[in-house]
Amino acid sequence: MAKDKSNGSTGEVLSTKAKVANVIITVLLFLGAIVMVFPLIYMILMSLMTIRETISTTFVLIPEEWQWHNYVDIFSDSQFYNGVVNSVIVAVPTLIIGCFTSSLAAFAFAKLRFRGKNVFFMCLLATMMIPFASIMIPQYVMFSKVGLLNTLLPLILPGALGNISVIFFLRQNLAGIPSTLVEAALIDGCGYFKIYYAIFLPLMKGSLATQAILWFMGIWNDYLAPQVFVGRTQRLYTLQLVIMKYFEDNATVANYPKIMTASVFSMLPTLILFFVFQRFIIESVALSGIKG
């Protein structure tokens, strides 16, 4: 019995040592986390300052008077308002059509048998390695030849036809579902589209939603493609181009509070989506790494 006790106490000694280590590690990790988040808090603080405070030679951290009206004023700027509208016009149709085409293709690649399937899939997969910088010049020429440069379509069309990483991920996801489901449904007289729509789409719902969120973040935050395709037509600027425009204007007439207010606004949709769905988003990101 005495032996048992001493065993228990050595176990406790070890665990207190581990506990101390854990406390130190926790403190360090939280200090690091504060360093990570602090710039973004500073962004919010700056959005609530006066212009004078943001360009003062003595550093200002906390605004003397919180300029909440900055968040109202920004909407009276038609550039900003247009930017929000344009970003939505690009993101919503791309996602709705693109999720349909991508999930349909993922279903076909995962569950149907047809000649050339693997070749087609490898072709699509290989495009993931091609940098956008390499195809932006010919795409720009193509869109200008067909007269689409003064529209938002160059930003919508390619994505609406499907996104290979979404297809790839959904296909992986469907691999675990038995193909006998297709055969059973065929015997019941279902057509292939109905099998996709009534059986497999509901099965993909969760992972499709996660992929859609990640894709939305990509579209919403994209800068190079909008700059190439609509960079010369100011009324078509997406939100990211508007922020960049504010930043360039800032060199002549400094207005950091305006830039920061617009930036905070532009980050709200992605941050809200992230906070609400973070478990699924992080799981999906982690999974893509583990499955590679």
Next chain:
Amino acid sequence: MATKQKHKLSRAARQEERAGLLFILAPIVGFLCFMLFPICFSIVLSFQSWTGIGDMRFVGFDNFAELFTTPTFWYSLGNTFFYLIGIPIGMIIALFLAMGMNRKIPGVRILRTMYYVPVVSSLVAVSVLWNQIYTQSGLLNAVLKSLFGIDGPNWLYDPGTVKWAIIIFTVWKGVGGTTVLYLAGLQNINRSYYEAAEIDGASGWKRFTHITFPLLTPISFYIIITTIIGGLQIYVEINVLATGAYEFTKTAITVVYYIYDVTFNQMAGARMGYGAAISWILTIIILIITLIQFKVQNRWVYSAD
């Protein structure tokens, strides 16, 4: 009877084939129109001299000959590779963070969220933010002054600091993503390996080098590939953070910035062919690196099979 059944079966197979091809039609059309055709067109373009208006003029390898003798091209290539230093730095930090978060400590979810927030933030917005942070009287120098009494440099204008400023920024922006991947990798490691090692009396360091590190090689490999492919395309950060740098073309310009600049910015006349030629060098570099990594992978990625 047998032939009839065979006939029936092949009809079903044909129907399946038609459905399959129809269902992948949209992505295939997208691939042909927005990938394959542009790629072929870009190859043709890289051998032409063209302003985007009027006729193209075939110039053979002139574009390539020119870029190999243009210092700006070599600067852009050198700088782009220099910025990749952020990748190993970020991976080491992320591995430490992930190993910390993998212990039984409170608040792991909150920590993970805090580290991940910069990843989902708009690159343009946070680049502009860091532009302000890096100014002479900005946040970073204010912190350096109050904590260490150091008078910080004008980070983005000084050619000695601008690259490091950008590297610090890219690490800040990306380290959360790498941490999440490593954390998932660590959680995937079977605990029994560690228990066995403990019974054998393996030290913490031994356990790291013999269990943790080898079992994380597949995920490290994935991180390296994706971050290099992304890192070689660095553009927005340069556009916002570096354009004020002293001797910009020498100290900070990157390949994608250079492509964009010669193709779209130069008012004197866009140089589509020259831009396409540079973009091909970038593509080939990315392809070579990816292939090398897949080859090397077999040698150093641990596999249970």
